[in-house]
Amino acid sequence: xxxxxxxxxxxxxxxxxxxxxxxxxxxxxxxxxxxxxxxxxxxxxxxxxxxxxxxxxxxxxxxxxxxxxxxxxxxxxxxxxxxxxxxxxxxxxxxxxxxxxxxxxxxxxxxxxxxxxxxxxxxxxxxxxxxxxxxxxxxxxxxxxxxxxxxxxxxxxxxxxxxxxxxxxxxxxxxxxxxxxxxxxxxxxxxxxxxxxxxxxxxxxxxxxxxxxxxxxxxxxxxxxxxxxxxxxxxxxxxxxxxxxxxxxxxxxxxxxxxxxxxxxxxxxxxxxxxxxxxxxxxxxxxxxxxxxxxxxxxxxxxxx
Amino acid sequence: xxxxxxxxxxxxxxxxxxxxxxxxxxxxxxxxxxxxxxxxxxxxxxxxxxxxxxxxxxxxxxxxxxxxxxxxxxxxxxxxxxxxxxxxxxxxxxxxxxxxxxxxxxxxxxxxxxxxxxxxxxxxxxxxxxxxxxxxxxxxxxxxxxxxxxxxxxxxxxxxxxxxxxxxxxxxxxxxxxxxxxxxxxxxxxxxxxxxxxxxxxxxxxxxxxxxxxxxxxxxxxxxxxxxxxxxxxxxxxxxxxxxxxxxxxxxxxxxxxxxxxxxxxxxxxxxxxxxxxxxxxxxxxxxxxxxxxxxxxxxxxxxxxxxxxxxxxxxx
Ligand SMILES: [Zn+2]
Ligand SMILES: [Zn+2]
Numbered sequence: 001x002x003x004x005x006x007x008x009x010x011x012x013x014x015x016x017x018x019x020x021x022x023x024x025x026x027x028x029x030x031x032x033x034x035x036x037x038x039x040x041x042x043x044x045x046x047x048x049x050x051x052x053x054x055x056x057x058x059x060x061x062x063x064x065x066x067x068x069x070x071x072x073x074x075x076x077x078x079x080x081x082x083x084x085x086x087x088x089x090x091x092x093x094x095x096x097x098x099x100x101x102x103x104x105x106x107x108x109x110x111x112x113x114x115x116x117x118x119x120x121x122x123x124x125x126x127x128x129x130x131x132x133x134x135x136x137x138x139x140x141x142x143x144x145x146x147x148x149x150x151x152x153x154x155x156x157x158x159x160x161x162x163x164x165x166x167x168x169x170x171x172x173x174x175x176x177x178x179x180x181x182x183x184x185x186x187x188x189x190x191x192x193x194x195x196x197x198x199x200x201x202x203x204x205x206x207x208x209x210x211x212x213x214x215x216x217x218x219x220x221x222x223x224x225x226x227x228x229x230x231x232x233x234x235x236x237x238x239x240x241x242x243x244x245x246x247x248x249x250x251x252x253x254x255x256x257x258x259x260x261x262x263x264x265x266x267x268x269x270x271x272x273x274x275x276x277x278x279x280x281x282x283x284x285x286x287x288x289x290x291x292x293x294x295x296x297x298x299x300x301x302x303x304x305x
Numbered sequence: 306x307x308x309x310x311x312x313x314x315x316x317x318x319x320x321x322x323x324x325x326x327x328x329x330x331x332x333x334x335x336x337x338x339x340x341x342x343x344x345x346x347x348x349x350x351x352x353x354x355x356x357x358x359x360x361x362x363x364x365x366x367x368x369x370x371x372x373x374x375x376x377x378x379x380x381x382x383x384x385x386x387x388x389x390x391x392x393x394x395x396x397x398x399x400x401x402x403x404x405x406x407x408x409x410x411x412x413x414x415x416x417x418x419x420x421x422x423x424x425x426x427x428x429x430x431x432x433x434x435x436x437x438x439x440x441x442x443x444x445x446x447x448x449x450x451x452x453x454x455x456x457x458x459x460x461x462x463x464x465x466x467x468x469x470x471x472x473x474x475x476x477x478x479x480x481x482x483x484x485x486x487x488x489x490x491x492x493x494x495x496x497x498x499x500x501x502x503x504x505x506x507x508x509x510x511x512x513x514x515x516x517x518x519x520x521x522x523x524x525x526x527x528x529x530x531x532x533x534x535x536x537x538x539x540x541x542x543x544x545x546x547x548x549x550x551x552x553x554x555x556x557x558x559x560x561x562x563x564x565x566x567x568x569x570x571x572x573x574x575x576x577x578x579x580x581x582x583x584x585x586x587x588x589x590x591x592x593x594x595x596x597x598x599x600x601x602x603x604x605x606x607x608x609x610x611x612x613x614x615x616x617x618x619x620x621x622x
Contacts, residue, residue: 069593128454129454130454144556146449146451146453147449149447151446151451152447152558153446153558153559154429154430154558154560154596155558155560155594156558157558158556158557158558159556160558160588160589161555161556163555163588163589164556165466165548165552165586167468168548173588175588175589176588177586177588180588230465230468234464234465234552235556237460237461237464238442238459238460238461238464238553238557239451239453239459239557240452240453240454240455240456240458240459241453242455243454268477270460270475270477270480274383274390275382275455275457276454276455278454
């Protein structure tokens with residue numbers, strides 16, 4: 001049996017998802033725990049999850065995906081929005097802690113980059129080389145691939161799609177600016193569209209309401225889908241991908257969201273009649289994509305980064 | 306060592322030159338573009354290349370054009386200034402010249418020229434912005450020209466900045482080009498001069514009293530003399546460009562932006578407003594290294610030099 005499993009761990013703001021992944025990208029087993037608040041406890045939770053997985057399946061490669069500004073060369077997380085990591089040497093810490101458990105290599109990658117690797121290798125982006133992943137959750141994040149390579153940018157900060165300026169002097173954003181795209185085209189924007197009753201509804205509740213025929217909820221998806229499409233047209237002007245994959249919680253709405261997205265996108269496209277335009281699709285791998293991609297990167301099967 | 310021929314086909318003139326492997330132009334020619342006759346343009350390109358020694362001493366020819374070039378770098382999908390639609394330029398030129406020809410978008414070629422031989426030699430990730438009639442862009446990421454999935458990446462002039470804003474030549478409203486181009490600068494300045502002829506007094510004098518005669522070089526020269534009105538006009542142009550650049554920075558995170566085109570001769574009078582506006586529009590600007598904004602170094606030759614280098618490097622591709 002030359003089968004080589006690897007472990008992928010996705011450290012998100014609310015939960016840590018650890019999975020044993022085989023060479024075909026299938027998850028053999030996965031564990032999810034709530035993300036603790038302190039840096040030490042996060043690390044301990046990752047170590048514990050990996051050890052638990054190792055009791056059932058052998059693996060030597062560990063890939064870690066983390067939200068935030070990741071320096072994959074040095075294996076450090078320079079900055080993370082939800083965890084107080086400040087230039088934390090995660091890779092080396094984990095390698096040290098898990099050496100006795102048979103883990104011989106650890107790689108660290110940004111979560112969106114890892115998810116795009118997974119989609120490229122096993123999911124909706126197979127066979128495509130110029131791909132954007134746009135993750136529409138509470139905010140908007142993403143990753144980009146050109147000629148089969150993940151583009152990280154000079155400081156590893158490429159893919160901050162959510163903070164493109166969408167409306168001058170528009171809605172205030174958590175980042176301190178006004179008018180960022182994610183204030184118009186994310187899960188948060190969806191909730192704000194529904195705020196007539198005073199209380200903020202979750203994306204899932206709005207989706208349920210829309211599917212039950214609630215016109216206000218349907219309108220919220222229409223508005224958000226439209227804003228998503230207009231911003232995507234800018235990304236197409238800048239990057240000209242052949243495929244745009246929409247991921248994140250809001251993408252579960254499917255055509256309810258993507259219908260308005262497509263039509264807004266095509267009205268805004270430059271030279272639309274003279275060019276081929278990116279396909280728009282949703283991700284195939286679901287919430288485990290980050291862990292699957294991290295495992296694949298650890299195994300060395302993903303694109304050279 | 307080995308030289309190549311670069312040809313830059315613009316809306317008004319075609320420039321061609323023999324470029325050596327260090328990016329130096331050894332010999333060059335320039336003729337007006339017969340813009341109304343697509344076939345004649347192709348002939349003219351071939352003639353220039355032949356005069357410069359194509360098909361005998363120089364084997365590689367690169368041609369850059371303003372317009373969409375397809376992904377296989379063989380045809381021009383659309384070029385508004387040259388009335389080209391779906392011209393199979395590479396095939397036609399290879400037939401005429403009997404050698405390898407490489408086609409590239411002019412802004413991409415300029416970005417590549419700057420990356421290889423000009424202001425971008427030290428950078429791995431750069432954005433080159435050409436501010437002229439429109440706003441062109443070229444991106445080099447991780448040391449490679451970003452062409453995109455269908456060959457038309459880095460069309461930054463058509464980023465939408467103002468919902469429902471000024472009409473752009475592309476048919477959309479609110480594009481960067483409608484606010485951040487040389488054309489937009491002249492239009493906005495004339496408008497402002499009408500509104501406040503007292504403040505614009507010196508500039509109007511420079512245009513011999515005719516507001517409609519104010520052009521780009523006049524604005525730049527007047528600003529360089531310290532004229533506040535002209536400086537304000539450049540500052541507003543810079544503010545729009547900075548906003549567009551911030552959006553690109555959020556997406557691809559370059560370390561350097563090079564500004565080319567006629568208006569870039571205003572130097573710091575344009576660059577400082579670009580930097581200020583970029584910083585204001587950049588998310589998490591305190592948590593990240595700030596990119597450099599500089600004037601492009603190769604001037605009008607960037608496209609020609611860049612596409613010659615692309616042609617030379619295409620051996621074996
Ligand atoms: Zn923001
Ligand atoms: Zn436009």
